[in-house]
Amino acid sequence: xxxxxxxxxxxxxxxxxxxxxxxxxxxxxxxxxxxxxxxxxxxxxxxxxxxxxxxxxxxxxxxxxxxxxxxxxxxxxxxxxxxxxxxxxxxxxxxxxxxxxxxxxxxxxxxxxxxxxxxxxxxxxxxxxxxxxxxxxxxxxxxxxxxxxxxxxxxxxxxxxxxxxxxxxxxxxxxxxxxxxxxxxxxxxxxxxxxxxxxxxxxxxxxxxxxxxxxxxxxxxxxxxxxxxxxxxxxxxxxxxxxxxxxxxxxxxxxxxxxxxxxxxxxxxxxxxxxxxxxxxxxxxxxxxxxxx
Amino acid sequence: xxxxxxxxxxxxxxxxxxxxxxxxxxxxxxxxxxxxxxxxxxxxxxxxxxxxxxxxxxxxxxxxxxxxxxxxxxxxxxxxxxxxxxxxxxxxxxxxxxxxxxxxxxxxxxxxxxxxxxxxxxxxxxxxxxxxxxxxxxxxxxxxxxxxxxxxxxxxxxxxxxxxxxxxxxxxxxxxxxxxxxxxxxxxxxxxxxxxxxxxxxxxxxxxxxxxxxxxxxxxxxxxxxxxxxxxxxxxxxxxxxxxxxxxxxxxxxxxxxxxxxxxxxxxxxxxxxxxxxxxxxxxxxxxxxxxx
Numbered sequence: 110x111x112x113x114x115x116x117x118x119x120x121x122x123x124x125x126x127x128x129x130x131x132x133x134x135x136x137x138x139x140x141x142x143x144x145x146x147x148x149x150x151x152x153x154x155x156x157x158x159x160x161x162x163x164x165x166x167x168x169x170x171x172x173x174x175x176x177x178x179x180x181x182x183x184x185x186x187x188x189x190x191x192x193x194x195x196x197x198x199x200x201x202x203x204x205x206x207x208x209x210x211x212x213x214x215x216x217x218x219x220x221x222x223x224x225x226x227x228x229x230x231x232x233x234x235x236x237x238x239x240x241x242x243x244x245x246x247x248x249x250x251x252x253x254x255x256x257x258x259x260x261x262x263x264x265x266x267x268x269x270x271x272x273x274x275x276x277x278x279x280x281x282x283x284x285x286x287x288x289x290x291x292x293x294x295x296x297x298x299x300x301x302x303x304x305x306x307x308x309x310x311x312x313x314x315x316x317x318x319x320x321x322x323x324x325x326x327x328x329x330x331x332x333x334x335x336x337x338x339x340x341x342x343x344x345x346x347x348x349x350x351x352x353x354x355x356x357x358x359x360x361x362x363x364x365x366x367x368x369x370x371x372x373x374x375x376x377x378x379x380x381x382x383x384x385x386x387x388x389x390x391x392x393x394x395x396x397x398x399x400x401x402x
Numbered sequence: 403x404x405x406x407x408x409x410x411x412x413x414x415x416x417x418x419x420x421x422x423x424x425x426x427x428x429x430x431x432x433x434x435x436x437x438x439x440x441x442x443x444x445x446x447x448x449x450x451x452x453x454x455x456x457x458x459x460x461x462x463x464x465x466x467x468x469x470x471x472x473x474x475x476x477x478x479x480x481x482x483x484x485x486x487x488x489x490x491x492x493x494x495x496x497x498x499x500x501x502x503x504x505x506x507x508x509x510x511x512x513x514x515x516x517x518x519x520x521x522x523x524x525x526x527x528x529x530x531x532x533x534x535x536x537x538x539x540x541x542x543x544x545x546x547x548x549x550x551x552x553x554x555x556x557x558x559x560x561x562x563x564x565x566x567x568x569x570x571x572x573x574x575x576x577x578x579x580x581x582x583x584x585x586x587x588x589x590x591x592x593x594x595x596x597x598x599x600x601x602x603x604x605x606x607x608x609x610x611x612x613x614x615x616x617x618x619x620x621x622x623x624x625x626x627x628x629x630x631x632x633x634x635x636x637x638x639x640x641x642x643x644x645x646x647x648x649x650x651x652x653x654x655x656x657x658x659x660x661x662x663x664x665x666x667x668x669x670x671x672x673x674x675x676x677x678x679x680x681x682x683x684x685x686x687x688x689x690x691x692x693x694x695x
Binding site (some may be wrong): 273285327329330331334359360362365366369370372373374376377379380 | 566620622623624627636652653655656659663665666667669670672673687
């Protein structure tokens with residue numbers, strides 16, 4: 110039984126970016142629909158809205174008015190924004206950002222966007238709807254509700270819990286791909302360190318990318334520490350050669366702490382809660398209130 | 403259908419400790435069998451070995467010879483050692499240590515000991531035995547193999563994966579118990595900081611206690627950071643009042659990093675692995691090799 114892939118609307122004009130998207134999204138799991146070069150991408154997106162499970166977005170391809178229109182209709186999809194890491198601009202809620210030089214992480218970012226979207230829905234009281242099929246009064250467009258069901262059916266998402274695809278775990282990748290992913294993670298971590306004390310918005314986006322990819326690629330925690338130590342060592346040597354002080358580099362441990370705390374919280378929330386029944390047996394019970402905590 | 407509790411052999415002589423054990427082990431889940439005051443606790447332990455699912459141990463109650471005898475028979479149980487946090491002594495494999503002033507965390511430590519024991523068994527190639535009931539040639543005493551099955555039946559352990567009892571999550575405890583547990587966690591964290599740079603063995607044990615309790619009580623990650631910050635603030639003020647330098651306190655971020663890394667790895671390993679089947683659906687498949695990674 111072959112299941113169709115999830116359908117991803119690509120709102121991207123830049124040729125390099127379009128090429129990178131088709132390179133780094135694993136076929137079979139995602140099907141790309143390119144709308145970026147159409148005369149009116151926004152109209153196309155709205156016309157075929159019900160086909161899409163997620164969106165890839167290059168800033169500037171949709172107008173502010175188009176976003177306002179979508180928002181007014183309650184139309185929100187998991188989104189990955191591919192562009193420069195600056196400015197606090199938000200297109201969709203809970204979108205995930207990925208800089209163009211780290212496209213190797215695209216599929217992990219998309220998984221993160223989908224998981225976030227599911228979590229947000231659930232915490233907005235959508236959990237029951239997911240299970241009994243009734244539509245909620247908070248939702249303007251019932252087509253929105255197809256998404257969680259579809260994700261659950263096709264990718265095995267357990268409601269709002271992250272479900273990772275182990276074929277894309279770092280240790281299960283072919284050696285060459287593993288190397289590429291690690292290099293990309295190094296770039297992301299470098300972005301984090303460089304912006305950490307001087308550009309909080311950029312730092313947050315880099316942190317987010319790093320944590321998403323670490324989680325969905327099941328990166329061992331020691332590897333994260335190793336990336337930090339390697340990079341700080343490099344900075345240290347460079348500063349020493351140039352005759353600068355290096356002691357302030359210790360403060361970058363805060364960046365690593367930040368990464369660990371976020372990653373840890375992500376793992377913590379991805380464990381389905383268990384509750385004891387009265388006879389002492391443990392049963393699997395998932396309620397919306399537990400999910401939010 | 404009422405299930406009997408897990409049976410815990412208590413090899414403790416100290417009266418305060420015995421009292422604390424019966425206070426802090428939740429009834430219904432664990433049944434305590436006190437052997438510590440018997441004339442020959444080791445003989446009693448061996449005689450009734452098959453009844454026990456875990457052991458509480460005060461150093462000195464069993465002789466070195468008794469341990470050697472148990473080890474020679476391949477007899478190993480999940481164990482919590484209740485005593486002073488010093489020296490690298492190991493009684494059972496993978497035992498968990500808890501200092502006497504932190505007995506509030508006893509049930510969490512016991513869960514940690516059980517989980518570890520299950521993991522070790524699994525990584526020793528025991529996974530298949532757990533499922534098809536065949537005994538392995540590596541095992542000297544088949545009575546050992548009852549344990550994982552019993553744990554699975556009674557507490558719902560998913561093979562080797564940590565299964566937490568949400569009734570003991572911090573947020574689900576009555577307010578008074580919550581306060582007691584948090585105070586105890588503060589004491590453990592304090593032990594960690596005090597020993598961090600001067601007594602690695604003691605630091606490791608405190609770190610272990612903290613991480614175990616944080617995991618099994620589902621402590622929010624922000625709370626861990628808060629405990630660290632509170633404690634460092636207190637030290638800072640104290641040193642300032644006494645006219646000492648305080649800058650070295652920043653180095654204690656390494657202790658927090660250590661806690662985060664361990665906790666994160668524990669959460670990471672507690673997620674059951676998933677693998678993709680050829681048609682793109684995600685199936686739940688657990689293999690011994692994945693468990694070890």
